[in-house]
Amino acid sequence: MTGVRYNFLNLAILLLTTLLFSGFQTTFWFQIFGSLPSPQLWLNLILYLILFRSRLEGIFTIYLLGLTLNPFTAMPLGILWLNLMLIFGLMTFIKKRVFWPTSRYFFMASLGVGFIYHVSYFLISRLFESNPAPVLFFHRFFEILFTALTAIPIYTFMTWVDRFTGKEILPESAGGDS
């Protein structure tokens, strides 16, 4: 297979994973645990793209993922994209200053991205919506926590997918995992 085909395979796996993760979170988790805050598995995928893809590829893939996620929520696509881009900008800013490609870093970044997501959404909602989002402190707190708990398995899985599809790893993200 050529490099382009490998890239397509990687993207296809990524989109399929997003669908599976979203399905798991919205259906399986809901059917089993009811209203218990669920881990936002998709957010870890977004984080992985921010950390381990080039800027252009990252932006393109995140937009695509936004489209994939949109049917699972009542959140308007515009707000979803805006939120994802805000996360992208902030995490890229942090990545340029502090970055080491390990699962531990990914775990900490997952905590950070969870926090950024909720804060940015809360602010966007205040700015653009007539009936803004409520605080829901504990619900959001547990969501961030559960999301971070799933970070390492997702990181391991995604690095495996990248290796399997022969995905080119960015120079700054090259290195051994702990």
Add this chain to the structure above:
Amino acid sequence: MSSDTGKADFSIRWKGKHFQSNFSRKDHWNRKFFLLALKKQESPLNFLNFDLKKLLSILFILALPFVSINMQQNPLSQGWYDRPFGLIAAFTQSLFFSFSDGVRGTTTMYLNLINIKKDNFELKNQNQSLLTRLEAMNELQRENDRLNLLLDFKAHTKMELIAARVMSKDLVSDHNTLLLNKGTHHGLKAGQAVITVGGVVGYIFKPGTMTSQVLLITDRYSVVDGMIARSRARGIVEGKNSTSCSLRYVEKSEDVVPGDLVISSGLDNIFPKGFPVAIVESVENKSYSVSLKVDLKPVVDPDKVEEVFIVLNAANEDLSDRLSVGN
């Protein structure tokens, strides 16, 4: 025989006297007989040649069983000499009995334990299987009750309804939506009311071919026309968070108190008129506001909804009379 008789190559001292014989020194048996002859010379009265001590000893040994037999003529009686031995024997036997009983008991217990463990395992499995079946039966019973209620409701209304099951919820916690297993293929359209027997759930938001997303009345984007059943005060039911909503645009002069039932007004012809929506939790009359601040609690808990009805045609049904009894 005297010490000076003939040629002697064997001599012996017997009771201080010295005897000599011409027996060969190596002849052992001759020497024995020679000694016996000397002894006979020493005891001239024992002419029958008996060893009296030996004889008495033998007689005594032989007499003991006879004496014993004689003393045990009555087998039921126990002699005095027999008691200590009997006691010791009994004690010893008791000890051994206890020991063997203990060994047997331990062995039996061990064997029983093995059997008990096996039985316990089997019973546990059986119990688990029965509990699972019981739970499945209970769940079926509950489902049956719910479906019966739905059927009964459907049978007694002139509205055109379609039943659906809840599949999933929203991806993000900031929105409250549910996904139903019915879509445009089943005749669903955006804006159609979603209800249960208990009250209003929401309305169809994003209809898909085989599934549809329902915007719950608790979602921030949701608005439903409602009114207070008791005072007929009108307002708009707007979602707040996953567990509550509010009644907006209620004039300050209106009569609203906590506990009032909010029903659908039916003006939109989406929801049937007079269908329960929520209960008034609190009412605030702020001086700077033009309307009352009314907090509501939905009558239907969205987290516990499993089956719903989608109103395909409300047919201008008015349920006010039937449902306002409680107010």
